[in-house]
Amino acid sequence: QKEVEQNSGPLSVPEGAIASLNCTYSDRGSQSFFWYRQYSGKSPELIMFIYSNGDKEDGRFTAQLNKASQYVSLLIRDSQPSDSATYLCAVRRYSTLTFGKGTMLLVSP
Amino acid sequence: GAGVSQTPSNKVTEKGKYVELRCDPISGHTALYWYRQSLGQGPEFLIYFQGTGAADDSGLPNDRFFAVRPEGSVSTLKIQRTERGDSAVYLCASSRGMHTQYFGPGTRLTVL
Numbered sequence: 001q002k003e004v005e006q007n008s009g010p011l012s013v014p015e016g017a018i019a020s021l022n023c024t025y026s027d028r029g030s031q032s033f034f035w036y037r038q039y040s041g042k043s044p045e046l047i048m049f050i051y052s053n054g055d056k057e058d059g060r061f062t063a064q065l066n067k068a069s070q071y072v073s074l075l076i077r078d079s080q081p082s083d084s085a086t087y088l089c090a091v092r093r094y095s096t097l098t099f100g101k102g103t104m105l106l107v108s109p
Numbered sequence: 110g111a112g113v114s115q116t117p118s119n120k121v122t123e124k125g126k127y128v129e130l131r132c133d134p135i136s137g138h139t140a141l142y143w144y145r146q147s148l149g150q151g152p153e154f155l156i157y158f159q160g161t162g163a164a165d166d167s168g169l170p171n172d173r174f175f176a177v178r179p180e181g182s183v184s185t186l187k188i189q190r191t192e193r194g195d196s197a198v199y200l201c202a203s204s205r206g207m208h209t210q211y212f213g214p215g216t217r218l219t220v221l
Contacts, residue, residue: 004151034209043200043212044152088151095140095165095207099151 003027006089006100014108019076021103023089026070030091033065033072038086038102047074047087079107111135113213115201121219122191130186130216134203141184142210143176144200152200158184191220 003026013019021035032051036044050056050063050072062075072091076083086102114133122128134141140159144152154168158178166176173191178184188195198217202210 008149036212043215046209046211049209090151092207095157095159096142096154096168097144097152097210098154101149101151 004089004091004098004100006087006103008101009104010106011103012106012108013079015079015081017079017107019079019083019105019107021074021076021087021089021105023072023074023100024070025072025089025091025098027091027093027098028067028070029093031094032092033063034090034092034097035061035063035072035074036088036090036099037083038088040085044088076105079105081107081109083107113201113203113211115199115213115216117216118214119217119219121221123221124191124193126191126220128188128191128218130188130199130218132184132186132201132203132213134182134184134201135211138203138205138211139181140204140206140210141178142202142204143184143186144202146198146200146215155186188218191218193220196220 005024034049035047038044050065056063060077064073088102089100090097116131143155146152157165161181173189176186198215200215201213204210
């Protein structure tokens, strides 16, 4: 049974702070890891992906991967109210994605 | 260019009826995926097409669900004898090969 676990939240942070979102996965054969953002009533939107252990930065976003610990995280620097959404972690083995339930992030002005 | 499109955006049907949901992928994307998302859950994989063939249909919940992609582009998800538990948002995604998947806006299905 492939599982992806996320804290459902909500995670509340003030504007300008760093938001840290975490995800663990059970399938050691997972090949790549994705973070999607989903606004209420909308479809998932890709933020970034990571394949290798370590950090990957893209603007205000940093993805971190630790395959030994089966752990993926997303850091959002200088959080904005427009970042308020549900963040979905997804892992890929071969062709399909397995998603977590998502973490709701609330950024207060 | 245009993204993934799905029609209809909303579908209300009665228990026991048949429904078809359509997905038009990004031009040039050979892979197409169907997911189902219930309230408070992440998307759940249903079926994956590479070209015209279903490469992986392990996520289809039962034989009431079927999907086709006859010309390797547009796909139709077909649900027979709908049940109230089928109510969800049905998401389609496409990718170039096995690269990043891009999602369409979804079809919200409500079975009364």
